[in-house]
Amino acid sequence: MSTELSKSQDLNGLEQAAGGPSRLTDICGSTAGSTMASVSEYYAGKCVLITGATGFMGKVLVEKLLRSCPEVKALYILVRPKAGQSMQQRVADMMKCKLFDRVREDNSDFHEKIIPISSELTQPGLAISPEDVEKLCACIDIVFHCAATIRFDEPLKHALQLNVIATQQLLSLAHQMHHLEAFIHISTAYANCNRKHIDEVIYPPPVEPKKLIESLEWMDDGIVRDITPRLIGDRPNTYTYTKALAEYVVQQEQHRLNIGIIRPSIVGASWQEPFPGWIDNFNGPSGVFIAAGKGILRTMRANNDAVADLIPVDVVINLTLTAGWYTAVHRPKTALVYNCTTGGINPFHWGEIEHHVMSSFKRNPLEQAFRRPNANITSNYLINQYWILVSHKFPALIYDLILRLSGQKPQMMRIFNRLHKAIGLLEYFSSQDWEWNSENMSMLMSQLTPEDRKTFNFDVRQLNWPEYIENYCIGTKKYVLNEDMSDIPAARQHLRKLRNIRYTFNTLLVVFIWRVFIARSQMARNIWYFVVSLCFKFLSYFRASSTLTN
Template identity: 90%
Template sequence: MASISEWYAGKNVLITGATGFMGKVLMEKLLRSCPDVKALYILVRPKAGQSMSERVQDMMMCKLFDRVREDNPDFHQKIIPISSELTQPGLAISPEDVQTLTSCINIVFHCAATIRFDEPLKHALQLNVIATQQLLSLAQQMQHLQAFIHISTAYANCNRRHIDEVIYPPPVEPKKLIDSLEWMDDSIICDITPRLIGDRPNTYTYTKALAECVVQQESGKLNIAIIRPSIVGASWQEPFPGWIDNFNGPSGIFIAAGKGILRTMRASNDAVADLIPVDVVINLTLAAGWYTAVHRPKTALVYNCTTGGINPFHWGEIEHHVMSTFKRNPLEQAFRRPNANITSNYLINQYWILVSHKFPALIYDLFLRLSGQKPQMMRIFNRLHKAIGLLAYFSSQDWEWNSDNMNMLMNQLSADDRRTFNFDVRQLNWPEYIENYCIGTKKYVLNEDMSDIPAARQHLRKLRNIRYTFNTVLLVFIWRVFIARSQMARNIWYFVVSLCYKFLSYFRASSTLTQ
């Protein structure tokens, strides 16, 4: 039987969401490990004042593609951008492009989605469900299509504790919801959203569950597989350890903790942190594409792509390793020395938010105001609180995912493929991974230079001295205001001191008696 890379040789691949985090890693891996792939057609929209081709050119310059560039400097010739806005009818693909795609595509990877937790329901539905439906219709017209791989999330069914590799009945029939929301005013939709999403935490997980149902409805006509990754983190090994390019999920939290901004967060120390490295997800996705096309399973296979059941690691351990890494490799211009703690207790968390977030932010903003600058710290903390409020749901509880299909797929691979498309997370060394992850956020998200670490350490020492000075001044101030000025406070103070003195004399006397 052909190996995975042999199977991809000569194939035309369609990728949605190629400019996103996972889409880029998918493209890189395909180009590097399947060098004979014929072409990658990627659906891209113009954005932020950049045309589609400018965006693609920029993307290919990214460090992520360094290894591919080394192997094949002309790799860009294999990338064919197709202009598309997924929220538009027909995905806004021109008739000529539709013609090209339907005549040549062999496999589709559908990665595009809105992953924002606060997305208005109508937009999340438009992108995550309706666009998926439209892409499936397009796929049905593709004459040489062998597999359609849909990227979902392990949290699509997070209202359940135990999640099997099956497509669960949807919370509502997608078509009914689409029809009803079509005529509704945005404010009405906003009002009924909590009732609709029910026991799911956000519109993201809700619409991803609906998308799975839409995919299932087409599974009789197409060869389909669904990949459900948990919390996708930086790369483990490929193309190099620690690659990450965004603030999503834990990355933003790690950075905020490393910068000394985040000091407390609601999370359970003992809950499993189901992180999965992005390269593992992509290796599994490519292997699943091969398996779906070659073996044509009778029903759509779902692959829960998680670590918790196989090689568990907990949020408490993550906190420890993140803090230890940022103490050894500090981020530049930290606000305070990194020292974040997680707690599952609501009141304790609120106390630390007040003392360690809001109070320093107020003081710093006061300092900025007095020095004629614009206050900004409170604004940053408000955004951070919004983000951690939305993420806490995922870090405060455990889920159990069945991963039989992931194991089955691993057993189907040859020894060579298992090495090239490694998704065996039993080999993952968590402390090493978290260290590379944190350093990755420093190098690739914040674009900080590792050679500036001595200066960053010096800055932390300065912050420590400021803290010591501040604490001393505060003590003297309290003494001056409450002790020195009030007779009663003075009396209490003398009483406490004389009590301590009496205790000390008593212990000294009793210890001389026993000698």
């Protein structure tokens, strides 16, 4: 890699030493003219294929390409028709999203560049029609493979189909593309989470993907479910396991295709683009933040001192687009891997996140909160279980009882059970640290012009975490829950009401304990009087001390 960098940094000298432009093309895999092109200039006139374009990251990728590379020729997106909604309807709904407001202001006809292709990742050949295959093979210049299942508890067969077999089939299609210049695969930084130090390399797969696929074909789903824990070994779930297999599958094509692999960590709301705090789902930390803001989540098992390796979605997309440019222009001899993480560059810890999330939701409360935001992070299993019982299950039972008595359907216990399951899936990632090498990320940044560094900024050293978390929380309120910021005064009033209810309840509880336990027992009364007198003596002592000091 360092050899390739030195070649690209002094093109004129190389051209003379190599005997002219044609020889330079043989060495670098690109001409001097194309090397000098900026990122946006490279994408001008290009046809791009994007999988997973209707997902969180895919939408941001589409928006960024349209806004920052306005001369891009066409974006072909693979779309799966859903029950009751055609492919065209899904794309039309996506285009109405607030995410595309800035693009809409610049070009109201931007949707004309988006060409949907009917596809289904679970079907042979991705269920792309022969006519569409011919069309794609004739025009596509670069492929961004973002599609994957991100469910941690996905059954192994299904995760294998979506994350590995679909990747194989897309690579097969890529081989047929006449003008393909780069194939960029979106993986995850946790594909090798069974290691503590993770370099920007493809590690040997836990099993040969082809053999695993052949073995599972004849197995009953029940058998596969039973053997899954033994298959995934020291990885926490089928997601990380199948993403590791997919990386190996992609790497096998590195001598026939120009390949780049992006490994983001925990992808969160946008940092800067197209505006701060954009998020459209409950996945990952977003659902946890909302549950805490609503007062539903009161405890979570995590290590306060562990690094919370959040990465803003726009950082991932900016890195992805620049990696696409670098891969196509410089044509590295082997697939380059980019660990897109923050922990080793600009670390932020789970304890800090808890503090800033709580502070943010107290300043900008969510509407109709169940309780005041007051979550607690602990790494102790017994303490966590105690708080789950006292602050989750007990209030849920009381609330459901009230709903039953009022003739409504109980729901709070069901909500808490789903919350506990989601948090349980995150515990592995919130209780430990990893070290990621990010040399390729730094190298790529050094290859950009000052203008490209601004337009496609992925320098996480500039990230201000408290400000980012504040915008993230506001983003969940505005874009996920669709709450109006003008209603914040009413939401604050609701929190004050909840506070008064809590104070009243605590007062009544103390009175109840006094009447039932203390007032009827001489020993309890003696203990009570002793504690009160002791407190009074301490107060008198501090008052006397302050008087002498004055």
